[in-house]
Amino acid sequence: MLRHPHARAGFTLVEAAVAGALLILLLSSAVLAARGGMGAFRATQDTSGAETRVRRAVDRVVFELLSAGELLPNPTGDFGTENLQFRKPIGLNGTTPDWGPICSLTLERAPGDPDDDLDNDGNGLIDDYVLVLTRDVGGNEHRAVLCTNVAEMLEGEVANGDDDNANGVRDEHGFNVHRVGDVLFVRLSVQEALETGTITRTLETSVRLRN
Ligand SMILES: [Ca+2]
Ligand SMILES: [Ca+2]
Ligand SMILES: [Ca+2]
Ligand SMILES: [Ca+2]
Numbered sequence: 310m311l312r313h314p315h316a317r318a319g320f321t322l323v324e325a326a327v328a329g330a331l332l333i334l335l336l337s338s339a340v341l342a343a344r345g346g347m348g349a350f351r352a353t354q355d356t357s358g359a360e361t362r363v364r365r366a367v368d369r370v371v372f373e374l375l376s377a378g379e380l381l382p383n384p385t386g387d388f389g390t391e392n393l394q395f396r397k398p399i400g401l402n403g404t405t406p407d408w409g410p411i412c413s414l415t416l417e418r419a420p421g422d423p424d425d426d427l428d429n430d431g432n433g434l435i436d437d438y439v440l441v442l443t444r445d446v447g448g449n450e451h452r453a454v455l456c457t458n459v460a461e462m463l464e465g466e467v468a469n470g471d472d473d474n475a476n477g478v479r480d481e482h483g484f485n486v487h488r489v490g491d492v493l494f495v496r497l498s499v500q501e502a503l504e505t506g507t508i509t510r511t512l513e514t515s516v517r518l519r520n
Pocket of ligand 2: 422423424425426427428429435436437
């Protein structure tokens with residue numbers, strides 16, 4: 310027996326409702342999956358962004374300090390320094406280096422974020438710092454920001470007179486240079502504000518002084 314060609318031409322109301330509900334369910338789970346994926350992707354990107362920035366900045370500091378001499382202060386002792394002046398040789402006078410102009414590495418407040426317990430520049434970090442390289446200090450000064458989002462204190466350190474993170478330096482800031490014998494230890498902590506909270510990436514390396 311032949312079925313009437315128009316008997317099943319349309320959905321019944323119940324079928325349409327079920328189909329509609331299924332579609333909504335499918336769409337919303339697709340959106341959720343996409344959101345979850347994007348969040349994870351963003352978090353990964355930001356994490357590797359902080360890692361890249363801390364590595365680049367430390368590489369640059371090491372490059373500047375490789376041939377450095379005339380350190381001021383001489384960052385020995387228990388505290389090191391976050392504000393270092395140094396000179397680089399521009400030639401040799403016999404076996405003695407001819408020193409170039411004074412350079413400095415300094416940890417400074419981010420220009421738009423004064424010390425007031427507020428995130429004035431809206432980057433998600435309160436009272437954050439920048440690491441600045443200055444050439445020809447006191448002369449024709451040229452400043453370059455080597456790294457932004459520098460933490461106030463190195464990861465694991467608290468301002469209490471103790472070496473809380475057990476790295477041989479007390480109360481070091483987010484950038485620190487510490488001298489032990491002929492070796493300079495360079496340390497840097499960079500932060501990033503993510504939706505899931507603030508992350509910190511820290512790098513430590515050393516440079517043997519040649520001058
Ligand atoms: Ca800030
Ligand atoms: Ca502030
Ligand atoms: Ca320490
Ligand atoms: Ca401490």
